[in-house]
Amino acid sequence: MFTSGPAWVRHAIWWHVYPLGFTGAEPRSTGDTPVTHRLGHLHAWLDHALELGASGLALGPVFASGTHGYDTTDHYRIDPRLGDEGDFDALVAAASARGLRVLLDGVFNHVGRGHPAFRAVLEQGPSAATAPWFRLRWPDGPWTPGTEPGYDDFEGHHHLVALDHSCPAVVDHVVDVMNHWLDRGASGWRLDAAYAVPTTFWAQVTERVRARHPDAYLMGEVIHGDYTAFVTEGGLDAVTQYELWKAVWSSLNDRNFHELAHALRRHDGFLERFVPYTFLGNHDVTRIASRLADPGHVAHALVVLATTGGTPAVYAGDEHGFRGVKEDRAGGDDEVRPPFPATPAELSPIGLPVFHLHQELLGLRRRHPWLHAARTSVLDVSNEFLSYASAAEGQRLVAVLSTAGGPVGARVPGASGVLAGRARLDAPGTPGARAHLDAGGWAVLAG
Structure with a gap:
């Protein structure tokens, strides 16, 4: 069985924003945090997303x-640091007026300690109606007020209380939350830490959500493991393609395109069953401009994102060459989750060449929507050179990448012209076609 998601996903290219950082919200919220209408800050950036592609x-x-x-405390309430439900509705309406869909981030593996379901447990003990929601361990003997249970958490973070996904009430809650916001205009969900949740749970949830919203895009965050099995067993449309993300920057830094060639072959295998969610950066990882040893290789990385099968996403700021290093410490995400100015006009012009590169390659992607489910075959690979063909629906293009310190040439059978980048072609359109690149060059070639 093959899934490419709802029909509209064929044309989807996401601009990924981390709203709390983007809007400069304060780092902590309490029960009496006043509502501050920051979501409107995004309105001035919607045309930027369109111009990006x-x-x-x-x-x-x-x-x-x-x-x-x-650390969610209320799945039905907009964070007061961002605004209220009216602000959300206004953002969805403004995005929709521009033809932009909205994907939400759902945290359903765990909740914060302040979530009412867990507060009830702390206040009422084992008799709380929501006690079955969690994997609890109570001390021996009768419960007394103030006695706190032990509980499973998310990867050792004690303030993130893991849900019991075998509990029918948890299934009901997640289904209701997802439908609630889809009813309000969202087009889909990214399911945070999906890998930590049994696929049997996702299968129940996705079946029920699709019964009401068959056009919703449901994508899970999965880092390691069997991507195909997770999609199939969980009833999802896609998972995050971390394998390809890692191979892109690692192969460029190591000047070892064999690693990327291997990842592309793996990626092609995934495309037999589903279309992965592809990316070069997100709110959890070091920005691609900081990750790459040679800033010039941002173009090479972007070529892979634009020309291989997948549903691509660009993390806000990457399109302007933002830098930021993720560190494993308190506050270690701050560099990759910075506040943005009031309007795109206030960005430094230093990033414009990177922005224009994104426009060129994402524009190419939009003109070739068949690339969404394209199959990729490696044509030629060495440590410092890679060429591959992407094809679907009777159409084909070829990408050529070089990290070599001098000119290189290689066979690119059938390539007939240059769509993006720079290359010189010998015998274009023939089985013996050859592409010649300058040092560190790249190009995307027609069929």
């Missing part, structure tokens, strides 16, 4: 939480 806005967490958004 995006067709959708992928939002990080927008629901009430205690800190970074992934």
